[in-house]
Amino acid sequence: MALHGKVALVTGAVQGLGKGFSEILLQKGAKVALLDINESGGKDLKAAFDKEYGPDRTLFLTCTVESEEQLKDAFQKTVETFGGLDIVCNNAGIIDETNWEKCVSINLNGVVRGTYLALKHMKKENRGQGGVIINVASMAGLGPLLTAPIYTATKHGVVGFSRAMADVSRLCDYGVRINVLCPAFVQTAILSSLGSEGTTGQFAGLRGVAEKLLEQFGVLEVSEVAKNFLKLVTDESRNGEALLVQKEGASYVTFPQVASQLPSILAPSL
Numbered sequence: 324m325a326l327h328g329k330v331a332l333v334t335g336a337v338q339g340l341g342k343g344f345s346e347i348l349l350q351k352g353a354k355v356a357l358l359d360i361n362e363s364g365g366k367d368l369k370a371a372f373d374k375e376y377g378p379d380r381t382l383f384l385t386c387t388v389e390s391e392e393q394l395k396d397a398f399q400k401t402v403e404t405f406g407g408l409d410i411v412c413n414n415a416g417i418i419d420e421t422n423w424e425k426c427v428s429i430n431l432n433g434v435v436r437g438t439y440l441a442l443k444h445m446k447k448e449n450r451g452q453g454g455v456i457i458n459v460a461s462m463a464g465l466g467p468l469l470t471a472p473i474y475t476a477t478k479h480g481v482v483g484f485s486r487a488m489a490d491v492s493r494l495c496d497y498g499v500r501i502n503v504l505c506p507a508f509v510q511t512a513i514l515s516s517l518g519s520e521g522t523t524g525q526f527a528g529l530r531g532v533a534e535k536l537l538e539q540f541g542v543l544e545v546s547e548v549a550k551n552f553l554k555l556v557t558d559e560s561r562n563g564e565a566l567l568v569q570k571e572g573a574s575y576v577t578f579p580q581v582a583s584q585l586p587s588i589l590a591p592s593l
């Protein structure tokens with residue numbers, strides 16, 4: 324998929340990975356709607372991107388992925404401004420084991436909401452032109468992060484939901500690929516939550532285990548993850564894939580083949 328002139332929407336775009344994903348899309352010629360709850364940061368980022376890439380290439384929209392109405396309006400505004408939608412990255416996420424319902428609301432419900440809205444605008448049966456959705460999970464979507472069981476659950480949820488929706492899209496011929504990105508630790512603000520009492524609450528005492536994982540896996544730079552994000556966006560042969568990104572490299576995850584045991588009527592082309 325060539326990105327020049329394509330329209331992208333990224334949630335949680337103001338800093339960290341979302342900023343990195345937005346910037347690499349801009350470098351490849353796409354237009355990007357930047358969605359975030361951080362209004363002042365969003366305005367500053369848009370001003371910086373305007374200088375670097377030109378004023379018509381981005382749109383900043385204040386929006387929480389917790390609100391169906393705000394997210395729906397942001398998708399609509401993006402389509403009206405840029406004339407279509409080709410790429411959606413559901414990236415916004417937090418760690419908060421003390422307010423765990425909020426963590427589920429942002430990390431899982433927000434991704435479901437963003438995926439359904441993306442399909443509404445992009446799928447062929449709605450006269451959309453197809454496209455690609457990248458949902459951001461984590462390595463904690465593939466194994467346990469002990470200081471953050473709810474975070475772990477939301478990220479496993481994002482992996483399962485994305486894989487299921489990719490198969491739905493293939494079977495129903497939506498023309499939309501859905502892939503999920505699973506980075507290990509990345510140098511962003513969220514990393515300071517590793518063992519902090521404020522976000523990990525009753526599990527803060529397990530910070531030593533999380534620190535051991537950090538020592539074992541190291542810390543990625545945003546740019547390393549962004550390069551792999553781009554692969555998932557552009558490689559048209561990839562649908563329903565989970566890409567694990569670690570310091571030593573990236574690899575597509577192999578899952579148990581339970582689908583092959585289903586009656587073929589349920590999974591004719593899996």
Ligand SMILES: NC(=O)C1=CN([C@@H]2O[C@H](COP(=O)(O)OP(=O)(O)OC[C@H]3O[C@@H](n4cnc5c(N)ncnc54)[C@H](O)[C@@H]3O)[C@@H](O)[C@H]2O)C=CC1
Pocket residue numbers: 334335336337338339340341358359360361386387388389414415416417429459460461462505506507508509510511512513514
């Ligand atoms: N940094 C890391 O080690 C890893 C991060 N991830 C995931 O990557 C994604 C991005 O995280 P980072 O860039 O590291 O974090 P970050 O904290 O640097 O950035 C998160 C962005 O999301 C925005 N945001 C938070 N709540 C929001 C909401 N309700 N609606 C819209 N925007 C909201 C924030 O304002 C911020 O701009 C998250 O889903 C995170 O779980 C996955 C694996 C590793």
Ligand SMILES: CCCCCC(=O)/C=C/C=C\C/C=C\C/C=C\CCCC(=O)O
Pocket residue numbers: 418460461462463464465466467468471506507508509513514515516517518536540
């Ligand atoms: C609190 C900081 C969390 C930062 C965000 C994040 O999602 C980072 C996750 C990175 C990796 C650790 C996650 C889970 C561990 C998964 C598997 C461990 C398997 C260990 C093994 O068997 O080798």
